[in-house]
Structure formats: C-alpha cells, structure tokens
Amino acid sequence: SQTIHQWPATLVQPVGSPLSLECTVEGTSNPNLYWYRQAAGRGLQLLFYSVGIGQISSEVPQNLSASRPQDRQFILSSKKLLLSDSGFYLCAWSTFPGQAFFGQGTRLTVV
Amino acid sequence: DQQVKQNSPSLSVQEGRISILNCDYTNSMFDYFLWYKKYPAEGPTFLISISSIKDKNEDGRFTVFLNKSAKHLSLHIVPSQPGDSAVYFCAASASGMGNNDMRFGAGTRLTVKP
Numbered sequence: 001s002q003t004i005h006q007w008p009a010t011l012v013q014p015v016g017s018p019l020s021l022e023c024t025v026e027g028t029s030n031p032n033l034y035w036y037r038q039a040a041g042r043g044l045q046l047l048f049y050s051v052g053i054g055q056i057s058s059e060v061p062q063n064l065s066a067s068r069p070q071d072r073q074f075i076l077s078s079k080k081l082l083l084s085d086s087g088f089y090l091c092a093w094s095t096f097p098g099q100a101f102f103g104q105g106t107r108l109t110v111v
Numbered sequence: 112d113q114q115v116k117q118n119s120p121s122l123s124v125q126e127g128r129i130s131i132l133n134c135d136y137t138n139s140m141f142d143y144f145l146w147y148k149k150y151p152a153e154g155p156t157f158l159i160s161i162s163s164i165k166d167k168n169e170d171g172r173f174t175v176f177l178n179k180s181a182k183h184l185s186l187h188i189v190p191s192q193p194g195d196s197a198v199y200f201c202a203a204s205a206s207g208m209g210n211n212d213m214r215f216g217a218g219t220r221l222t223v224k225p
Binding site: 006034036043044045046049057059088090092094099100101102103104105107 | 117145147152153154155156157160200202212213214215216217218
C-alpha cells in the first residue's frame, strides 16, 4: 500500500534561518507531488507541484523553493524564513486525475 | 485567483439533521471534483469525489451533487453526526488540458451539535 511520510511534525525557526521540509512517498511510482500551505484561518494554498524528477511548477512567487531529487522525494526549502512563512505545510501525492493523499503536515512557526 | 470558492466559512447543524456544504468554481476546464475532511493538525483525508460526466455520487451518508451549468457542487451529509465536525475542503482538477494541479477552496468548518 502507498504511504506518505512528512517531517518534522512541528518546527520553530527564527526569522532569517533556512528551512528544509522533506516528504517521501512509498508504494507508488512517478506520482504527482504537491506542497500546500494552510495559513491560520485560511484554506489550502498550492505552493508547488511536480510531475517528475526535476520538474517543479511554482504557483505563488515567494521566498520558498521546492526540489524533487528522486522520484518519490519532495523537498520544500527556504534560504531565509520570514514571519509570514508561518503556517501548516502539507505534502501530498496523487495519480492524475484522482484523489490526493496527504501527509500529516508540518506546523511551522517563524519567530 | 481563487478558482474554487467556499463562501461559507462555517456551518452549524444539529445531530441527525442534514449538512449541506457548498462549493463554486470558475474554471470550466475542471472536470474532477473532490471533498476532503480535515481535523486540526492533521492532513486532509479524502471523502468523496465526482467526475464531470456525473451529476451525483453517493457513498453512505455522503452525497456529492454537481451542477456543471452553474459551476456548483455540494456535499450532503445525512444524518449528521458529532464525529463529522471538521473542516471540509472542496477541490477541483482539470485533466483535459494536462494540468496536474489540484485547487482547493478555503474550507468550511462544520460543527455538528449533539
């Protein structure tokens, strides 16, 4: 069966520090991978999606970036975090078209 | 550009009654629609979906209705139970143009009172 792992579950980082969130998927090949952010009181905002290794589409201009070094690995990064980067980050995978399966999420607090 | 809209941020219903959650979309290329349920500090979990070739899909207490002409879909929960209390997200994707992204609405917080 397919599983998705996302870590860490919670993270507190100072402003200006770097960020690296990792997501891995098991049990499927060549999935579509997504990073979403849920800001407080808001919906799910699509940040990045990837249809294959090295293929990243960015939806929102920001100081975040994503990479897909391996088929089932998706990384969300930042060189310098801003206060506005605080939120709940979710990784997801899907077979297109179809339902997306989400990780447990990472609560990021930038202080 | 919010292509999927859930205009009601919250909904409160009595246990045993019907819950109706609404969703509107603007992109006519969307042809696959989904509802997700989310508890705090957890990832959303898939609830039910519908393809644009259908106008209704039913799964137990959950039914999704699609009105393509109005670009509107709704989720009906009958009967509502306290365990249904969560945030519900509507999502849409477009297969025809080869797009691979999935767009979500802002969510509706459902509270089912015992």
